[in-house]
Amino acid sequence: MNKTVHIIGSGFSALAASCYMAKAGYKVTVLEKNATVGGRARQLKKDGFTFDIGPTWYWMPDVFERFFGDFGKKPSDYYDLEKLDPAYSVYFKDGTSVNISAVLEEIYELFESEEKGSSEHLQRFLKSAKFNYKTAIEDLVYKPGVSPLELVTPVTITRVTQFFSTISKTVRKKIKSNKLIQILEFPVLFLGAKPTNTPAFYNFMNYADFGLGTWHPRGGMYKVIEAMVSLAKDLGVRFVTNANVEKINVNHKGAVESIIVNSEKVEANLVLSGADYHHTETLLDAQFRQYSEKYWEKKIFAPSSLLFYVGFDKKLKNVNHHTLFFDADFDAHAVEIYDQPAWPKDPLFYASFPSRTDLDCAPEGKEAGIFLIPLAPGIEDTHALRAKYFDIIIERFERLTNQGVKNNIIFKESFCVNDFIKDYNSYKGNAYGMANTLLQTAFLRPKIKSKKVHNLYFTGQLTVPGPGVPPSLISGKIASELILKKHS
Incomplete structure (x- = not known):
């Protein structure tokens, strides 16, 4: 067989897959529709400021180490990591704020000062979370989602009830302080669902938070993209930017025979899409699509976001590298994201x-700020709405942090629902x-291997294991392993 593969997209999952496929001897071409690689993890540079357009959190460092280790490398071969302390800070409704330390003992002390006896509950909770993290990493998340039996191990059998309870129930069973509940429920937001809908087993995200800590690659998350591209190129991967895949042609035998890129036909023996799953299926003729529009409509999607990238002409006070503003009603905001999609009346934001950590991200004496409001996907997106919500959060930001900043804004850029659709073909x-x-979860997510097209595969956050940067790295690995198993 001709060992060539075309990979659509260049986000974390596609880059990971490209490295594994190239290492296995495949001739790999990565096709990226935008002018720069990185998918959602691109970078914005303006007037001496540098912003990560997409992910800004570096969690689960062991997953990055495992990825680079598969190629005889270490993250430190490519970028410098700094553990953040505090990891992040949180503002609450009453105007108070707390810092989440990088030191576990100090987190216990924080909990105890807020609610007597809560530190003991937290210790037991984190013991379970650490065990679940180890189970997830060793037994579950590197599985391809082919069979329900992947979830059945001697360990998961003993913890089956955790798949049918929720994070919210588990946290609230012992902890009564609303502030502490919000802190403990925060990490599962990375999984894209409400804590009331997220299985209790996923408390392993709390171990990722408190146990493994929050890190920052100097220069931003885009440094990880640059590292992966460097590794891929060393392995022989070819990158083509401004390459929009417009059609996937399937022959009478049910196999991809070519793709249309920028109106030109390109022969293809094997295709792996790291682009949006739904969008990729629209590139196929209807009879070769696995999932109907009705299927996608019924699925619960993680939020969209309204993002602002802001250059300030001064250093800001009373904020940390990561700062959460939980001074609004989380439950009400969640309803407006998941249950009754609408622009939130009183949004939480992050x-x-x-530039608090990384002086290279802003000119001397200035501050780079990224603001994010979670939103329901598919809602109306206009410049007027963006402006309205910027004013809302900046007014709250000024009040909570006790400083004026509106008159110190050099510029602001925004990114929202329409941009996710335009730039990433995001559903x-x-x-x-x-x-x-x-x-x-797992085998109940869209499949990595197309059921209707023999040589078409998918990777990324719509398939296994799910949302987030570390899961995307894992998705690229398991997709490549499935391909190699079927085609080598």
């Missing part, structure tokens, strides 16, 4: 100030893929 403009609810 802000990142990379309904979602930002994080498909939520990891019980009925959308």
Whole structure:
């Protein structure tokens, strides 16, 4: 067989897959529709400021180490990592704020000061979370989602009830402080679903938070993309940017025979798509699509986002690298994301100030700020709405952090639902893929291997294992392993 593969997209999952396929001896071509590689993890540079357009959190460092280790490398061969301390700070409704330390003992002390006896509950909770993390990494997340039996191990059998309870129930069973509940429920937001819909087993994200810590690659998350591209090129991967795949042609035998790229036909023996799953299927003739529009409509998608990239002409006070603003009603905001999609009346939001840690992200004496409001995918997106919500969060930001900043804004750029659709062909403009609810976990997610086209595969956040940067790295690995198993 001709060992060539065309990979659509150049996000984390596609880059990971390209490295594994090239290492296995395949001739790999990565086709990226945008002018720069990285998918959602691109970079914005303006007036001496540098922003990560997409992911800003570096969690689960062991997954990155495992990826580079598969090629005899280490993350430190490509970029410098710094552990953040505090990991992040949180503002609450009453105007108070807390810092989440990088030191576990200090987190216990924080909990105990807020609610007597809570530190003991937290220790037991994290013991379970650490065990689940080890189980997930060793037994579950590197599986291809082919069979329900992948979830059946001697360990998971003993913890089956955790798949039918929820994070919310587990946390609230022992912890009564609303502030502590919000802190413990925060990490599962990375999985794209409400804590009330997320299986209790996923408390391993709390171990990722408190146990493994929050890190920052100097220069931003895009440094990880650059590292992966460098590795891929060393392995012989070819990159083509401004390469829009417009059609996937399937022959009478049910196999991809060619793809149309920028109106030109390109012969293809094997195709792996790291682009949006739904969009990729629209590139096929209807009879070769696995999932109907009705299927996608019924799925629970992770939120979209309204993002602002802001240059300030001064250093800001009372913020950390990662700062969460939980001064609004989370449950009400969640309803407006998942249950009754609408622009939120009183949104929670997140802000990142990379120049607090990384002086290269802003000119001297200035601050780079990234603000994010989670939104329902598929809602109306206009410049007027973006402006309205920027004013809302900046007014709250000024009040909570006790400083004026409106008059210190040099510029602001925004990114929202329409941009996710235009730049990434994202289904309904979602930002994080498909939520990891019980009925959308493992073998219940869209399949890596097409059931209708012999040589078409998928990778990324709509398939296994799910949303997030580390899961995307894992998705690229398991997709490549499945291909090699079927085609080598």
